[in-house]
Amino acid sequence: MDPYEIEFIGENRIVSIIPNFSHDKIFLICGEFGPFRAGLPMNVPLWLGVMLKQKQKCRIVPPDWMDIEVLENIKEEEKRSRFFTKMPNEHYMVEAKLILGAAAEDIPRASEIKTIIKDIWDIRMSKLRTSMDALMKSGGNYGRLDHLTMMEINSVKPLLPEAMDELHRIKMMARKTMPASLNNSTFSQTGGSQNI
Amino acid sequence: MDHDGIELSDEEEEITAQTVLKTLQNAWQNERLAPEILPHQNDMVECMLGQIQHMERNINKLPKTDLRASIHKMELNRIKFIICNYLKTRLDKIEKYCISILNDEKQRLESGTNYLTHSEYKYAQEYLLNMESHLKTTALNQVPGNMQTFDLNKLVIYPNLQSHVFLKANETVTGIVLEDLTGDQDEEIDLEEGSQHILQYKPIADLVKNGKVQLV
Numbered sequence: 001m002d003p004y005e006i007e008f009i010g011e012n013r014i015v016s017i018i019p020n021f022s023h024d025k026i027f028l029i030c031g032e033f034g035p036f037r038a039g040l041p042m043n044v045p046l047w048l049g050v051m052l053k054q055k056q057k058c059r060i061v062p063p064d065w066m067d068i069e070v071l072e073n074i075k076e077e078e079k080r081s082r083f084f085t086k087m088p089n090e091h092y093m094v095e096a097k098l099i100l101g102a103a104a105e106d107i108p109r110a111s112e113i114k115t116i117i118k119d120i121w122d123i124r125m126s127k128l129r130t131s132m133d134a135l136m137k138s139g140g141n142y143g144r145l146d147h148l149t150m151m152e153i154n155s156v157k158p159l160l161p162e163a164m165d166e167l168h169r170i171k172m173m174a175r176k177t178m179p180a181s182l183n184n185s186t187f188s189q190t191g192g193s194q195n196i
Numbered sequence: 197m198d199h200d201g202i203e204l205s206d207e208e209e210e211i212t213a214q215t216v217l218k219t220l221q222n223a224w225q226n227e228r229l230a231p232e233i234l235p236h237q238n239d240m241v242e243c244m245l246g247q248i249q250h251m252e253r254n255i256n257k258l259p260k261t262d263l264r265a266s267i268h269k270m271e272l273n274r275i276k277f278i279i280c281n282y283l284k285t286r287l288d289k290i291e292k293y294c295i296s297i298l299n300d301e302k303q304r305l306e307s308g309t310n311y312l313t314h315s316e317y318k319y320a321q322e323y324l325l326n327m328e329s330h331l332k333t334t335a336l337n338q339v340p341g342n343m344q345t346f347d348l349n350k351l352v353i354y355p356n357l358q359s360h361v362f363l364k365a366n367e368t369v370t371g372i373v374l375e376d377l378t379g380d381q382d383e384e385i386d387l388e389e390g391s392q393h394i395l396q397y398k399p400i401a402d403l404v405k406n407g408k409v410q411l412v
Contacts, residue, residue: 001229005228009221021263023263026264026267028267028268029213029217029244029247029251029272030217047270047274048267048270051267057263141374141377141396142374142383142385142393142394142395142396143393143394144392144393145394146391146392147392148392150412153362153392153412162359162360164360165356165358165359165360168358168360168377168396172377
């Protein structure tokens with residue numbers, strides 16, 4: 001999938017906004033939102049929040065996790081842990097990009113936050129590259145990837161699945177040709193190699 | 197109240213519209229990521245198209261400058277994107293794996309478990325006929341008679357079910373058998389609810405179709 005499609009999926013997440021106008025509840029197919037009361041926080045899908053922001057009809061309330069201290073902790077935890085830690089949000093990168101892009105002035109210390117999120121992303125991506133390397137070297141046909149977000153998973157496509165497909169193809173070919181070449185040798189050899 | 201028209205008629209229908217949308221979105225995501233064609237979701241598509249039409253009629257009644265109109269339009273455009281992309285993805289697969297899909301579908305039609313909608317099936321058949329006559333008129337008819345034999349079976353392209361996919365388990369599934377090619381030690385794994393994995397599509401194909409896992 002294209003990154004913009006992941007972004008599209010991420011845009012369905014709910015964010016909190018403070019509208020500067022009042023309006024009755026609005027009934028969308030994806031749910032009902034409102035009523036809008038000027039100055040009072042309320043929840044809307046991210047795409048709607050960004051749209052209203054662009055029309056200068058609201059402020060976006062920074063999500064709980066979009067905070068220097070929280071993010072510093074996540075970063076430290078991510079550095080310490082051998083595994084991927086659980087992110088505060090399944091689409092943290094999309095949310096950060098859209099909110100910081102459209103509403104940077106609503107987020108305190110926006111540029112520092114941007115840097116920390118980028119750091120966290122980099123740490124996780126380098127971890128991901130290391131584990132992909134390990135997976136392939138172990139002749140991987142299976143891997144577990146808890147806590148990776150959709151955007152992160154998407155960033156290793158098509159490389160990882162295709163490398164695994166290729167490895168599988170090579171194994172299939174090896175298996176097809178092996179019996180022929182082993183025909184004149186003894187069976188104990190195949191038995192031996194299995195036990196290793 | 198003038199926004200009554202936009203409102204869905206009652207509570208129950210509203211929940212359904214939301215669920216239909218969610219189902220469509222998951223179906224779209226799965227269709228994009230699965231190597232083979234999946235069972236169609238025509239009921240959901242039809243239902244959502246009806247909903248969209250209904251909404252559009254109501255939006256047209258609103259004044260152009262109304263904020264609600266632009267919000268509803270934006271949502272409808274998002275949903276239309278999902279539906280279009282979903283249907284296009286299916287057509288791409290039908291064109292690519294035309295012969296193998298038609299062969300499988302003939303068997304599935306007998307057991308009443310068809311994957312294609314009626315119109316997709318018709319499209320596939322016509323596509324194959326057109327391809328055949330195109331190949332005949334442009335190439336085969338120009339070569340000597342003894343070389344004109346045409347064997348469709350040699351043109352079959354199969355989707356690679358062995359390709360690897362990412363998935364997230366919607367519920368716990370135990371005992372997925374992973375074939376071990378180099379040894380004979382087949383591995384068995386469990387998918388816990390909410391966990392994510394990368395593995396071959398084949399052993400989990402049925403789980404995608406019955407919604408126990410979601411491709412990501």
